[in-house]
Amino acid sequence: MATSLEFTVGDRERHQVVYTWDQFTGRLRITVDGREVVSTIRMFSVRTSADYELTVGEAERHEVRITKERPVALAAFRPQTITAYVDGREVARTDDTMRRGQTIGIGVLIGVLFVGGLALQLITQTR
Template sequence: MQMSFDVGAEERHTVVFSFDKFWGGLSITVDGHDVVRTVRIASVRTVQRYNFVVGVQEQHYVTIEHHRKVLFAGLRDQPVHAYVDGVLVARGVA
């Protein structure tokens, strides 16, 4: 699953969220640079939040929420929501 969205008006940045449900690889990049790179195979949390700031002169707060079910998470849909400054800008399903 891959989802991308743009952040900023004057200072544009592209955020890309990638998740491989089979192997558990998860990455978040901003303009091609890694912000998060991890493997998520097992977790106690049903919602994992990733928070970071994008931009230098024009800063925006980005939150990406990755939801999963408690049982058989790898076999079920895993919604992903992306927020910029608290506003939903993208959603997808892994």
């Protein structure tokens, strides 16, 4: 399940910025007016926050910073906050709650790992 944060930048010259991040695949995309400006895959990191900075606009220029913060422990299984700033002022933030689909996906993943571990244990005990 991807987390998405959308916000508008500018007064006279308006631009739509969309930040999309998939917690399970690590795929991150930032688009401005539908044009991709950042694309990366981020799976593992020692740092608990990541900043993405870009300038948006031609005649009316704005500095945009998007910050993703993760918890220290079990980050892959917990919500992560994404905050957008335009010219140093917070303009958008994700809520810290996981959506139902994310919760179900995590439950399924834990169940598969548990059943796989049991099957491996049974296989090794029978040998």
